[in-house]
Amino acid sequence: xxxxxxxxxxxxxxxxxxxxxxxxxxxxxxxxxxxxxxxxxxxxxxxxxxxxxxxxxxxxxxxxxxxxxxxxxxxxxxxxxxxxxxxxxxxxxxxxxxxxxxxxxxxxxxxxxxxxxxxxxxxxxxxxxxxxxxxxxxxxxxxxxxxxxxxxxxxxxxxxxxxxx
Numbered sequence: 001x002x003x004x005x006x007x008x009x010x011x012x013x014x015x016x017x018x019x020x021x022x023x024x025x026x027x028x029x030x031x032x033x034x035x036x037x038x039x040x041x042x043x044x045x046x047x048x049x050x051x052x053x054x055x056x057x058x059x060x061x062x063x064x065x066x067x068x069x070x071x072x073x074x075x076x077x078x079x080x081x082x083x084x085x086x087x088x089x090x091x092x093x094x095x096x097x098x099x100x101x102x103x104x105x106x107x108x109x110x111x112x113x114x115x116x117x118x119x120x121x122x123x124x125x126x127x128x129x130x131x132x133x134x135x136x137x138x139x140x141x142x143x144x145x146x147x148x149x150x151x152x153x154x155x156x157x158x159x160x161x162x163x164x165x
């Protein structure tokens with residue numbers, strides 16, 4: 001049987017285990033709350049996590065590019081980028097797929113599956129770095145604005161164009 005067909009046949013089991021493993025990367029109390037309800041209003045982080053994992057998993061059986069994977073991973077990576085995760089912790093949920101696959105897939109499919117998971121991990125790391133860069137730029141811009149406003153209030157700053165503080 002092909003990897004594509006095996007993934008399709010075992011989708012519910014993969015999604016369930018991957019979601020639980022991802023939620024378990026959070027502290028115990030947070031994980032309990034995030035894993036309860038997939039309602040977007042009661043549990044937005046849990047809902048986005050589940051939706052993103054489903055989108056990424058459904059994308060695995062297609063021929064994909066890193067850019068398309070990055071776009072699929074974006075909602076979850078944006079959340080994890082602003083939380084107190086290190087870079088390794090933020091993308092660790094991707095590698096959990098390897099352990100899940102080892103329990104579900106046969107040995108003959110594992111090499112191909114590992115290659116696919118590695119591509120997802122690269123896309124996740126790329127997206128995380130882009131998000132961290134955006135956060136850094138926002139913080140730097142805000143700091144410049146705050147400093148400039150302080151100098152303006154003190155009467156020591158010349159007019160600065162709005163788009164380039």
